[in-house]
Amino acid sequence: MTRQSGSAPRLDFEVHHSCWHEIDYNSIARGSISKVGNGDFAFNVDNTGMQTFIPFNTLSSWGWHNDSLPADGEKLSDYHGVEVLTHGRNVSYDLEDPDLPEVSKWLTANPNRVNLGRIGLKYKGDTLAQSLITKPRQELDVWNGIITSTFKVDGQDVKVVTQGDFETDAVTFQIESDLISTGDLQVNLDFPYPPKHNVTSSSDFEIFMGSYDFPLNHTTSIVTDPKGPRDGVAHIYHGMDETTYFVNFRWPCRSPLSLTRNEPQGSSAVTAHRFTLSPATSSRYERPSTSISFTAHFSLDLELPASPSAIRNRNSIAWNRFWSEGGFVDLTESSNPNATELQRRIIMTQYYMRVNSAGTGQIPQESGLVYNGWWGKFHLEMSVWHCAHWATWGRQQYFDNIFPSMYETLMPTSKARTHNMGWEGTRWPKMTELGTGGIAPGETRAYLMWQQPHPMYLANLAYQAKPTRQTLKEWDRVITETADYMSSFAWRNETTGHYDLGPPSKGVTENSFPLETRNLAYEIAYWRWGLDAAADWKRKLGRAVPEKWSTVAENLAPPPQIDGMYIPWEGSGLNSSWWEDPSLSKDPRSVIMLQGILPDTPAVDPEVGLKTSNKMWEVWTDANIRGWGRSVLAINSARVGNPERAIYHMTNYGYWPFDDAGMPTRSGPNPSPPPYFPGGGSFLYAIGYMVAGWEGSEGDTPGFPKDGTWVVKHEGLLKAL
Incomplete structure (x- = not known):
């Protein structure tokens, strides 16, 4: 038709x-x-x-x-987290309490979607x-x-x-x-x-x-x-x-x-x-x-x-x-043999994202509205992957139906937990739902960090689509609360003079050692960008920038590197041999995210990033790439000027199947059952990067090879950040 x-x-x-x-x-x-x-x-x-x-x-x-509540005498009211010594003081994190095992499990699984x-x-x-x-x-x-x-x-x-x-x-x-x-x-x-x-x-x-x-x-x-x-x-x-x-x-x-x-x-x-x-x-x-x-x-x-x-x-x-509205990409005049399947995926992913990810006031669970994974709860660290494409593909109304109201709804419970932990502002949970804004005890859920700067990222997408004072005002409270937490969480290291993040800390790849590591590469660069973005937001509103934000941003520890390449974190004895350690190199995406989804920031050296990206091409083999890994690899490849690699990752169909109905899978080691909607949202976002570009990119379709086999017609897409 x-x-x-x-x-x-x-x-x-x-x-x-x-x-x-x-x-x-x-x-x-x-x-x-x-x-x-x-x-x-x-x-x-x-x-x-x-x-x-x-x-x-x-x-x-x-x-x-x-x-039903635990029947062995354990009470929900007795759960207060588990104290962990954090820079000289005890902080209660949302960990499984060994004295309340059934309550810990109940909080994780409840409420559950039916x-x-x-x-x-x-x-x-x-x-x-x-x-x-x-x-x-x-x-x-x-x-x-x-x-x-x-x-x-x-x-x-x-x-x-x-x-x-x-x-x-x-x-x-x-x-x-x-x-x-x-x-x-x-x-x-x-x-x-x-x-x-x-x-x-x-x-x-x-x-x-x-x-x-x-x-x-x-x-x-x-x-x-x-x-x-x-x-x-x-x-x-x-x-x-x-x-x-x-x-x-x-x-x-x-x-x-x-x-x-x-x-x-x-x-x-x-x-x-x-x-x-x-x-x-x-x-x-x-x-x-x-x-x-x-x-x-x-x-x-x-x-x-x-x-x-x-x-x-x-x-x-x-x-x-x-x-008929929003952005569109047409590859039908391409002679490349991969174009037809890529076109099908572009079309079908838009359909399924509209059905699963266009909710009111909330992002979807990772399996959308297909089945329950993680008991039906959504994951805040996936909010960008789920929803950034709405903004860059010109479908802002679906983005605005979710943000910033989702953060506003979660703010009272999140702010209260942050206060009880002894920090300022609002610390966003990893996995939750809107009804209670509750927590799910567990190590990764307690320590994960990369969801914290997401409000700045999403707000900037909103402002790019609608650069009005109204947009600035709508997001200001969420950004302020987020930046207040981020600046209070950073800890001044008197030995180095820098502000450190962690320990405890858990990285985007979820394979770090939370009590032994600090200054996770992607997280600390994202922290810097996020605090700078919050300060810029205040300046756009004509308001004063809190001094703490600027002090922390300008003095954050740099992303760690060895031998001229970025490494995932500091601590736990990590050295240059990590590239050969399968327990770490099986999922090293954090070091390419520095020049992947992360916008340009003074925290990242482009030359170091390029060298790291080239090393990644050698080490992170196809069989180990999972979920949204291919999307971020494609974004990184486009940003470092290698569109051949970008299109390779988007068209490596054997290692990244979309199922018979056209929904994305979570490929790689130990995949979950299909579908996997962070893969779908990130796929569209990556295609947008490759077609419309990003802030500072030059020329049309910078992520597609200029080999004559790709003819890319498009309209209505905005640049990514």
Whole structure:
């Protein structure tokens, strides 16, 4: 389909469909799926366009649940962190308390995001079996945000059209088959209960969320609107302890449906919370219906949902607008054999980032709205990777829907913890959620540092897109609180005269020794840039720059180096042999981030950075690069003037696969299940770097080789920092 004209001239480009022809059931079982959604809500589908034989999840940004509290006498109120001697004083960090092991685990896993329910097909009174499905084909129309699934059941054609809604947390279905008229094909609804989270590892990936084995732990019921029943409308209430919500249904009155409960209330069967949606029998209708059309709207409140036709119309318009606005990159005139797949990834990643990462007031969890990794909580150190592309790709509205409100929401709890630790300002946690702003005890989560300057980075992206006084004022409090903490955390080393960071400290690669290391290379350079950026922010507002900010920034220890190259940190006996130490060199990305995502700063010597980058090319081999590592390598390569390496990292498809549906994986050693959305966001951000450049870059497409095989047309992209 040709890309339509928007408010500005658009590239003449066909937005590709991503098609699955013969569905690979093994890839589906691994989590390779398609989906519809709006950034706050997503419905994940198997090859029936629903959740029929694979129990994929229905996730939201608002659906959370708490496990039962520890039953062994441990109390949440007794947890106050663990004291660690820090430059002469005891500081309580969010570590696992050996005296409160169950409380420590509970705080890590709670609250946890919940699967809101399953909607699939049933055949002849039972869940449609995979073995009965033949000739499956599924097409995702990204221009309109429509999934069309066709298949046969016992030789009879079935077609399911699935569509989401940008305006509400709803999904709509149009199901067509002669099997509906015979009563053999119906819609199956089911509601799981969250499992107890035992926290046996640092992440606990839940690909298929919820359990149907505890029917007596929760309640479901068909309820009526207090204002009275309406034709074509029904509601299901679901209560799980303190978590309650509704599924609000609507269908066309001319094609009435009947919602019935399969088991009596209070049943202890595993099917206790199943419901059936099927055509209503009525003498008013002469011919049996061969279609089912309905909206399922998930909400904390009982509401009147939009009709299926209204959602189908407005959501296609919204998707068309999404593709017609913002930045775009066209590689279709390129002769390079890698161009077609790179183009597909650029298109599909934008679709999935819109569905998973365009939330209201918060960044997504690393697995988006697909499944739970890290119990559904988001990671603040990934905020730039998740969201910087919104700003540089000209889609600022999605960026502004998240920032700075996310930091404002987290500020009260974060500021209180910072005060209790004896520092000024606000210290941002690593892993949390908006509801409580709570903590997750653990060494990496207690000591990680590189999320702290992110507000300065994000604020500068916001100001580049909208250089107004209003932008300056909106971000000023968050920047001030952040810089106050950063300057108070730095410790003056009387021997060197510099301000040190740590110990304790934990670096971006998470393989440092927190009680033995200080002055992590990337973190200390980022600290310098962040404090300078905060001072510049105050000057733009015409306000005084706090003296402490400038004193610390100008006297920070430099990023450590040996033999004319940067090394990850000082301490723990680190020397030039670290390049040959597989426990360290397996993930050395911190030393190239100094000239990767980090903007130019006096803390970084470009010549040392170039030499380090060249060494990295020799040492960090493809099999060891994981997650967003390829993106930062591509950014670094472009910035040091080596576009050949940049495009190599973006097109090394064998080592960085995107799954069958087009979502990024977390490749490398010990990969997590797909998808991995910091990989998707960083991929788009890196492409933006390579196409539009960065502050100080010269010429067009500085990250693409000028070898004649790449023809890069683009519009609407802004330079990165």
